[in-house]
Amino acid sequence: MSDPKTFFLDEEEIPFEEGQTIIQAALSAGKFxxxxxxxxxxxxxxxxxxxTVRIDSRTVTTEDGQSVKIPGRAAASCTTPAQEGQHVESEVPEILDLRRTLVQMLLVEGNHYCPSCEKSGKCMLQGLAYDLGVMDPHFPQYFSKREVDASHPDVLLDFNRCILCELCVRASAEVDKKNVFALSGRGNTKHLICNSESGKLGDTNLAATDKAANVCPVGVILHKRHGFEVPYGQRRFDIAPISDNPVQYAPV
Ligand code: FES
Structure with missing residues (x-):
């Protein structure tokens, strides 16, 4: 049997199987x-x-003997296939700064009031903000005007926290085969919608057990009558940072 192929993630050798993306191989190897x-x-x-990671940066020596780093290309590790011998940088200052900025932009674009959000402590956006050391929003708050949809008997939608990841859209289409959710609009008017004549969740055939109702990484899709069942301080990212939990990262 031939040796597994490997690439380097922050100088650590990571095995991968043909067809795996960088993030798939990294998470399988326990690297967040x-x-x-x-x-x-x-x-x-x-x-x-x-x-985002940086791939295949290299160092060259100039005529006067100086070492200069030529940055490699930046790429989304979830869409980039792992390749033999590739050198991938993830936990480096420039990339960490970029991620902090992205989290800050997401935090000001929506209305994220963590102290009163029942997803606090198990929200991936909040978990990443803590992990990346985001101490303030940096950008002015956008104060977008968004509604709450409480029309469904079992599931509540708080659009204020939507980050447009489309996980619910993909889950509803690919797993539940219901197409309950979609994105509409462009640019800063892009928003999550429900596919029903009234536009209300209560007029769709979403069930609380659907994948789409259980995949939101933030606090948009919430189950009624279950909020705060686990008290603050005892939730998954209260107990261990999101980066300590590389494989069981799927939202709950
Ligand atoms: Fe890769 Fe979102 S772009 S996780």
Whole structure:
């Protein structure tokens, strides 16, 4: 049997199977790469860019003997196939800064009030913000005006927290085969919608057991009568940082 192929992630050798992306191989090897729109059960989407890494930077020596680093290309690790011998940088200052900026932009674009959100402590956006050391929003708050849809008997939608990852859209289409959710609009008017004549969730055939109702990484799709069942301080990212939990990262 031939040796497994490997690449290097922050100088650590990572085995991979043909066809695996960088993030798939990294997570399988227990190495966390931040992500929001990636989910192992769905086709990669490549929209949030939290998983950006730098590939194959190199150092050259100039005529006067100086070492100069030529940055490699930046790429989303969820859509980039792993390749033999590749050198991938993830936990480096430039990439960590980029991820912090992306998280800050997401935090100001929506209305994320963590202290009152029942997803606090198990929200991937909040978990990544803590992990990346985001201490403030940096950008002015956008204060987008968004509704809450409480029309469904079992599931509540709080659009204020949507990060447009499309996990619910993909889950509803690919797993549930219901197409309950979609994105509508462009640019800063892009938003999540429900596919029913009234536009209300209560007029769709979503069930609380559907994949789409259980895949939201933030606090948009919430189950009624279950909020705060696990108290703050005892939730998954209260107990261990998101980066300590590279494989069981799927939202709960
Ligand atoms: Fe790769 Fe979102 S996780 S772009």
């Amino acid at each position: 790469i931040p992500h929001l729109c990636y989910h192992p059960e769905f086709k990669p989407h490549g929209s949030c860019k939290l998983c």
